Amino acid sequence: DAKTTQPPSMDCAEGRAANLPCNHSTISGNEYVYWYRQIHSQGPQYIIHGLKNNETNEMASLIITEDRKSSTLILPHATLRDTAVYYCIVKSLLSGGFKTIFGAGTRLFVKA
């Protein structure tokens, strides 16, 4: 699986958009980009995933660059409850889900 690089921490004002970057420069063509978050030591929560097109769901938007070497998770209107550790992960068809590798993630602090 391709490795990912994320900033260790970020701040965001409540009500503003939170933009969390992820670098995955070694990603290959069959690897998906996934985002999970972990709130206060609870189990990781799935947010969104994509292959090459931008994706949006009720929680967030995922913007993947054209060369797929980086992506950005966007929380459009961050709330205090969005304070969490956000993990960017790539998963490939060859290795499958069971070799999902979680890095240290980005700790997002949403401030009032």
Place this chain on the structure above:
Amino acid sequence: NAGVTQTPKFRILKIGQSMTLQCTQDMNHNYMYWYRQDPGMGLKLIYYSVGAGITDKGEVPNGYNVSRSTTEDFPLRLELAAPSQTSVYFCASSYVQGPNQPQHFGDGTRLSIL
């Protein structure tokens, strides 16, 4: 929906004791996983299962055993507890294997070995 349920939520063990961490899911998922998470770190895969009767090792299997007799249940056993096994343990499941299926996680078991 219950999703993935783990029991117990907390446990303290003495060195050398054994215990079983329980995990059950009600989503009829084929694939199940056990991870451990040490403080400030990401998750590391211990064992996984692709279906009833089939299990395989992950990144850090030493000191643990698993079984998968039913689709719903995937217990993790510690035979001789050691301080290095102090961690938070997460169970997860997914419908099928592959890169287009997210995993669903339980709320974890916090285990301390003293």
